Amino acid sequence: MNLLEIRQQFVTLSGRADLATTTDDTNDTNNGADFFIANGTRWLDLAQETDKEAAQFDAAFAIGDWRVLMENCRVVKEVWYRDSEGSRTEIDIVSQDKLREDYPKLSGEDNGTPTKWASYVSRFAPTQVGSGQQIKYNSVVIMPPTDAAVTIEIFGVFHSLELKSNIQQNYWSVNYPDLLVLSALMSLEGFYRNTQGVNDYLNQINTILRGIDVDSADATTVESLQMEG
Incomplete structure (x- = not known):
């Protein structure tokens, strides 16, 4: 199901027709429903980590x-660099303190082949954050700065795509649309402070x-047996 179909189910089952309006198709314009759908998506991501949340960022x-x-x-697990010929090398993780100790100048260090990475604080304190600044980003620092054009491959766990247009889909809307609708409805009940409904x-x-x-346990068991065999 796409966002439009999820929204239509949400509005129908909640009885909150005021949370969407109709232009060309039933409930095709958001009027608050998408807020609860986004909440439901984020809740499911945090409640149930699946292998489908693992992703690569280049x-x-x-x-x-x-x-x-x-x-x-959400979590960075591995960092690799890929050179122009396609050769891939994993970069070693170190603590942020160790990285700063070895490379105190950061961007001012001499360029070279990347050998270390660390998670990095890229956000300002709340009182210093201006409009459009880096509130929603997580950062990874690679050291030393690269001496060639390369691709950095980051493997980790990511939140599902937030649905913003009617035709968009994400993992939950495609594979478990019932779960997404239920979690959106639960979010709505939470804002009503309806404990029983939640x-x-x-x-x-x-x-x-x-x-x-x-299902996840069965898949892990099969993978283990294949590796052992």
Whole structure:
């Protein structure tokens, strides 16, 4: 299902016809419903980590580049660099303190072949954040700055795509649209401060999530047997 179809179900089941309006198709214009759908997506991401949340983020580095900014990245697990010939090399992780100790100048360091990476604080303190500044980004620092044009490959866990246009889909809307609608409805009940309503939806959601856990465990078992065999 796409965002429009999820929104239509949400409006119908919640009885909140005021949260969407109709222009060309039923409930095709958001009037608040998408807020709860986005909340439901984020809740599911945090409640149930699946292998489908693992993703690769590629950053094209010019000579002298040293930092990657990423939206919606929850956890960075591996960092690699790929040269112009396609050869790939994994970069070693170090602590931010160690990286600063070895490369105190950061962007002012001599260029070279990347050998180390660390998570990096790229955000200003709340009182110093201006409009459009880096509130929503996570950063990775690569050292030393590259001496050639390369591609930095970052493997990690990312939040699902936030649905913003009617035709957009994400992992939950395609594979478990019922879960996404239920979690959006649960978010709505939470804003009503309706504890019983939240618990009722949560019970339904957890029943389906347990089934996903079983599938994930079975997949892990098969993978282990294949590796052992």
